[in-house]
Amino acid sequence: MTGQVRTVDGRVAGRRGQETRQKLLDCLREMLSTSPYRDVKVIDVARMAGTSPATFYQYFPDVEGAVLEIAEEMAKDSVELKELVDGKSWAGKSGTTTSEELVDGFLAFWRKNDAILRVVTLGAAEGDKRFFKIRMTVLNSVAKPLADAVKDLQAKGQADRAQDAAAVAGSLISLLASAAEHQKAFTSWGVKIKDLKPTLAPLVYLGVTGKKAPK
Amino acid sequence: MTGQVRTVDGRVAGRRGQETRQKLLDCLREMLSTSPYRDVKVIDVARMAGTSPATFYQYFPDVEGAVLEIAEEMAKDSVELKELVDGKSWAGKSGTTTSEELVDGFLAFWRKNDAILRVVTLGAAEGDKRFFKIRMTVLNSVAKPLADAVKDLQAKGQADRAQDAAAVAGSLISLLASAAEHQKAFTSWGVKIKDLKPTLAPLVYLGVTGKKAPK
DNA sequence: AACTTGTCCTGTCATGCCGTCAGCTTACCG
């Protein structure tokens, strides 16, 4: 068991308490997606949830603590990303499909969790181990199976053995993450979002197989 | 002329004033690289600069305003990045060198401006137009010449014409930016930093030319 | 040296958020 939900001062939270707690998390998530992280205040979250700041501090040590909670929830969801790579084929035409679905699925996940991932990314970049770990959980859910796929192809002589499989997978996932984070940047380069998949997918295919994508 | 430096209340800053202002900026830059953005307080910056919070507010509207200043300075420096691509050759072996130097130079620039770029990236992701513009200035200093290079190769039939040059360049720059931002992530994948260049450079080469990198 | 002018800095104050605690209310159970 993960143990019951507890308040900061050690009480176990009952039905009503968990509801309040959840409402606070929901409101915080909402706030994160509408105002800059730096400006998210406990008092605003509490007000939005129709409760008082003191209540917030009953359930979370501070804003960061609550954010971590939301992030961990999201990290759990990220297991679904494994399916984008696990057991997929990279041979010929089906490899193209695999890479396209990977790009699509990954971008969609990132878009869905946009706001919280922004904060996680910042925290990780600033050297916070907890955020870093969460970010790794998300990226690993794709990077691990992808590295395995590369190793597999290398073993079968269908990919460049000189490349470090983990480094290749990591770079590609970084590519997807960054493209996902800054979709707006592309439009300002005159690139339409729909042009993004046709560009990223061949890069992924190229990185994994070392071959040019077939038409 | 960019116009003289002015205080918030409109006075022109003299020699001494500019020194104080600069010292505040330097201390803020220092703070950004040692503590989380969310926790950077005016009072700490002022204390470190041996002055009072009121003085800070003479020169900057708020922390964000000062951060923008630092970011703009950095954006100016980013013109040096153009040299990494402008007039370089992508043919054969020298193409490999070009891509390697591009990766190296870009990662170095990002490492040098680590802290401020983190904040700029966050601001841009949160939709702040000013930060977004600064980020684009930095990325464009490489993306523009890179897109030109791709177009050039396409015209000469040495690259896939079906690809959108701007999208390719943008994706590759995104790749570099993201790898640069999260160099730590790679080490946790068991990838050494020195393995990063040999992985990224071929990807860049592949993206630009559509061909596998020569040995 | 006294005076003037404009720059530069800070003490102080009102305001608002933070984070804690004591104590009140509510729900559940025997």
Next chain:
DNA sequence: CGGTAAGCTGACGGCATGACAGGACAAGTT
């Protein structure tokens, strides 16, 4: 119905914010 633990909040000291007025200072003028 009374006991117990959960749930909530008003109130408070502390600190950051941001505005202002006034004092310190440098440099030039008479």
